Amino acid sequence: MQIAPPDYDRIFGALADATRRDIVRRAVDGQEGISELAAHYPMSFAAVQKHVAILTDAGLVTKQRQGRRKVVRTNREGLRVARRLLDRYQEQWTARVDRMSALLAEDPHEEPPT
Amino acid sequence: MQIAPPDYDRIFGALADATRRDIVRRAVDGQEGISELAAHYPMSFAAVQKHVAILTDAGLVTKQRQGRRKVVRTNREGLRVARRLLDRYQEQWTARVDRMSALLAEDPHEEPPT
């Protein structure tokens, strides 16, 4: 069995909302339940609950039972997956610049091979 | 005058679509115009044009006139902005783990301050 490939649509989609990014930030400390989180935002408990569900689906946070609450914690691996994709794009960008530099450094009298 | 703060909604929203991520990847090489890009995807030219517009608004690519084409290039700074936010979350996560380690390392006979 293969490990599932990261679902970048879900990951970046989850991060594309200010409320959800703020939940990720707060959940780094891993102390608050959903209703405690909800108190920070001008929206209903159910709305925050949905945001947490979206973050959970994306693998960016986890919920853990604690008494009658469910404590929300950010998932370090989820963040890392997103970061690595951006890293790869930047690496390709750098490689491209290096190729261009190499081209510019070539003897200008030489013709590039077809 | 202040420089505009990054619009993370737009940036992550732009990255939350597989076609747009693929455009970012291809545009790293900065060679193709919109119609050339469009040939890679099973959708209309206009649809690809919209995707490019979304990426441009997000600051992830730039369009540059070249003859009658407009060459699409990825914008390195846009990628960097997204990455840095994820970096900060991870830093906070690490700081939290350090704090927890510090707590666990305390003399277990001492009571934490209320």
Next chain:
DNA sequence: CCCCCCTACAACCATATGGTTGTAGATATG
């Protein structure tokens, strides 16, 4: 046991999103 608090989930609504087609403006080329 009863009650309260936290969570889960369904139904609904308005607006955003991702696609389409069609029309019009620029720019090379015959």
Next chain:
DNA sequence: CATATCTACAACCATATGGTTGTAGGGGGG
């Protein structure tokens, strides 16, 4: 100039998204 190609943009449609309210389940505390 005439024409073909690339780009821009508007109008439209189906579905996804972000919010609401209402109802029901599950665990502590009196």
